[in-house]
Amino acid sequence: DVKVTQSSRYLVKRTGEKVFLECVQDMDHENMFWYRQDPGLGLRLIYFSYDVKMKEKGDIPEGYSVSREKKERFSLILESASTNQTSMYLCASRPPGLAGGPHEQYFGPGTRLTVT
């Protein structure tokens, strides 16, 4: 079974703090993703990475950065946390390519971040 783990289930940070959210997958997947989930808005893509040291902006990258130094690990960084970044953050991974049809994304359990 694919396993995607996230470093914290719950996190409380103060405005202005630098926040690191860590994600690790154990299936050697090239593609990894960070989403935020807000009520009524579904999941929105923040950043994704298709290889080590590679990254691409998603739909809402402002206020976030990412790091992918190792294939299994993808970090989301909030340089200076703000209250509007209070949300649920979900990490996902996916194998490469589309041969045989689309591959599903495998999700971690999420980190609920509260910025006060």
Place this chain on the structure above:
Amino acid sequence: AQSVTQPDIHITVSEGASLELRCNYSYGATPYLFWYVQSPGQGLQLLLKYFSGDTLVQGIKGFEAEFKRSQSSFNLRKPSVHWSDAAEYFCAVDKAAGNKLTFGGGTRVLVKP
């Protein structure tokens, strides 16, 4: 830009009754289509997916979905709901050869005993 609409924010259904969740997408070509479920406190789990072939797709937990090109819809159904189906359900679209899922806003399903 592609978008995904789930018109129902909440649905309440009695245990044993049938369930249908609606999903409409806007995209020029036929995208890859997914339904995910999120149980309380959990990440998302794939229920089923469609990319070609038979427009009626069977998934896990007794769910099925039907792709209707003419209506740009991919509705999810279950003939008889169990209490454990109480969860939030997300429809998602992935453009062919793309690497990004676009999600609908989700439908929260409550199951009455």
